[in-house]
Amino acid sequence: METVEKLTRTLKSHGLKLTPQRLMIFKILEDNISHPSAEEVFKRVKKIYPTVSFTTIYKTLETLRDLGEIKELIIDEDRKHYDPNTKPHHHIICKVCKKINDVFEDFSPHIKLPDSMGSEFDVSCFQISFHGKCRNCN
Amino acid sequence: METVEKLTRTLKSHGLKLTPQRLMIFKILEDNISHPSAEEVFKRVKKIYPTVSFTTIYKTLETLRDLGEIKELIIDEDRKHYDPNTKPHHHIICKVCKKINDVFEDFSPHIKLPDSMGSEFDVSCFQISFHGKCRNCN
DNA sequence: CTGTGTGCAAAACGTTTGCATGCCT
DNA sequence: AGGCATGCAAACGTTTTGCACACAG
Numbered sequence: 001m002e003t004v005e006k007l008t009r010t011l012k013s014h015g016l017k018l019t020p021q022r023l024m025i026f027k028i029l030e031d032n033i034s035h036p037s038a039e040e041v042f043k044r045v046k047k048i049y050p051t052v053s054f055t056t057i058y059k060t061l062e063t064l065r066d067l068g069e070i071k072e073l074i075i076d077e078d079r080k081h082y083d084p085n086t087k088p089h090h091h092i093i094c095k096v097c098k099k100i101n102d103v104f105e106d107f108s109p110h111i112k113l114p115d116s117m118g119s120e121f122d123v124s125c126f127q128i129s130f131h132g133k134c135r136n137c138n
Numbered sequence: 139m140e141t142v143e144k145l146t147r148t149l150k151s152h153g154l155k156l157t158p159q160r161l162m163i164f165k166i167l168e169d170n171i172s173h174p175s176a177e178e179v180f181k182r183v184k185k186i187y188p189t190v191s192f193t194t195i196y197k198t199l200e201t202l203r204d205l206g207e208i209k210e211l212i213i214d215e216d217r218k219h220y221d222p223n224t225k226p227h228h229h230i231i232c233k234v235c236k237k238i239n240d241v242f243e244d245f246s247p248h249i250k251l252p253d254s255m256g257s258e259f260d261v262s263c264f265q266i267s268f269h270g271k272c273r274n275c276n
Numbered sequence: 277c278t279g280t281g282t283g284c285a286a287a288a289c290g291t292t293t294g295c296a297t298g299c300c301t
Numbered sequence: 302a303g304g305c306a307t308g309c310a311a312a313c314g315t316t317t318t319g320c321a322c323a324c325a326g
Contacts, residue, residue, distance in 0.1 A: 016281090
């Protein structure tokens with residue numbers, strides 16, 4: 001995700017508006033490495049801006065995703081999580097507490113489709129999900 | 139997934155019963171490489187066994203998952219998919235039509251957590267999700 | 277002023293559960 | 302005969318949508 005100032009410009013260039021709710025959501029996501037769900041974002045925004053609605057959270061997250069500012073993580077079977085770090089990286093999720101951590105190693109030199117599939121698919125990215133138990137839960 | 143005969147024995151050894159509905163679900167999953175969702179399994183069973191209920195599909199898939207006979211794939215943001223191939227392998231999903239294909243290359247020699255994280259997590263497995271477009275959708 | 281954003285309520289969606297009945301072993 | 306399995310309907314949690322009103326640009 002870009003800085004809040006750059007994001008503001010990005011919004012404007014798309015004919016979108018900067019509202020207090022959006023600003024709050026941006027600030028909560030900026031540099032956030034906890035991979036929050038929509039509900040977690042909602043709770044944190046609500047503390048500071050108690051009248052915000054869930055609808056606004058969902059719609060803003062959708063907007064940010066469509067602008068390519070955040071990534072939707074499909075790794076927890078129960079709900080979606082959001083990651084403001086859009087650079088390629090990987091994740092490890094604890095089977096017990098469901099906490100998601102980043103894995104920054106660059107595996108790309110070793111990972112590509114077998115030649116036999118190369119003509120069948122046009123690959124844009126890949127993501128590795130590690131599963132296991134974190135120290136607390138083990 | 140094991141063959142239908144072996145599965146029948148596995149069920150019995152767990153005090154579970156072989157019913158016509160289960161047999162039908164087993165046969166549809168056996169050697170199935172299409173990574174069906176619960177609904178796709180339901181539709182296919184219903185063609186042959188029209189009175190089957192969605193509940194039975196869900197409960198049987200849960201049972202098979204708990205027995206370790208099938209794997210639940212968290213790769214499509216919209217719904218869960220099921221894979222009777224429980225050997226480690228990877229997947230590629232088309233962003234457009236959502237079709238899931240297998241990737242059988244063994245990347246394990248190259249993939250492990252960075253040393254700095256090794257003490258934080260006890261990793262049991264990893265899975266690579268490739269994203270792209272299939273030939274039809276490109 | 278115009279049109280996008282907000283927030284409420286309700287709907288939608290995939291999935292799970294409670295319970296009475298059915299049927300495999 | 303006993304207990305697991307089935308199927309219906311209802312509940313569930315997450316996410317989406319319709320709509321009237323609010324407000325940023």
